[in-house]
Amino acid sequence: MTTEQSENEQVLDQNPQTQEQEQGIEAAEALxxxxxxxxxxxxxxxxxxxxFAEFENYKRRTAKERLDLFKTANQEVLQAMLPILDDFDRAITEIKKTDDNVLLDGVNLIFEKLKSTLTSKGLEEVAVKAGDIFDADFAEAITQIPAPSPxxxxxxxxxxxxxxxxxxxIIRFPKVVIGN
Incomplete structure (x- = not known):
């Protein structure tokens, strides 16, 4: 036997994990x-x-994911409808400049029906108006202009x-102009 082998055996004998494993085996034999x-x-x-706990966590996680999916499943369709809402807003603004009240009433009727349908599917308008403090979490600044008033x-x-x-x-951030 070489000196390296004898040193390795001494190191193994001194290793506490090996001793614990041997004691565990001896204890198991004594049981x-x-x-x-x-x-x-x-x-x-x-x-x-x-x-069981892991399975319960899995069930809870998948149920939450499924709910999130149902909530946002129609997101793409609603996003595709947003330009149509914008076009209706512009059309109503232009029609108001004329004196054609019948046309205005007809367009308003269709617009309100579309808006109520989209609202029933969970779409809400982000409430931002002139004079509000700018918050980058809820609005997108397109440009800054000198403030008309201090x-x-x-x-x-x-x-x-x-x-x-x-x-x-938020599926589409409002685009705003900020005063500086």
Missing amino acids: SPEQKLEEELANEKDKFLRL NLKGKVVDVIEKGYKLGDK
Whole structure:
């Protein structure tokens, strides 16, 4: 036997993990069959409880994901409808400049029906108006202009495009002009 082998054996003998494993094996051999069965049963119960908890977490997570999916499933369709809402807003503004009240009433009727349908599907307008304090979390600044009055510095001067949200998620940020 070489000196390296004898040194390795001494190191192994001094390794506390190896000694603990050997003691654990000796202790297991010293256990009665009933004690071994009880220990195995305790281990299996522990495995079962961990697996059960993991499965419950999985069920909860997938249920939450499914709810989130249902909430935002029609997001793409609603986003595609937003330009139509914008066109209706522009059309109503232009029709108001004329004296054709019948046309205005007809367009308003269609617009309100479309808006109520989209609202029933969860679409909400993000409420930003001129004079509000600018918040980058709820609006997108397109440009800054010199504030028309000192009280409009750092505030919204004009709303260029309305913003919309679906549930709690903003699907289109309002585009605003800020005074500086």
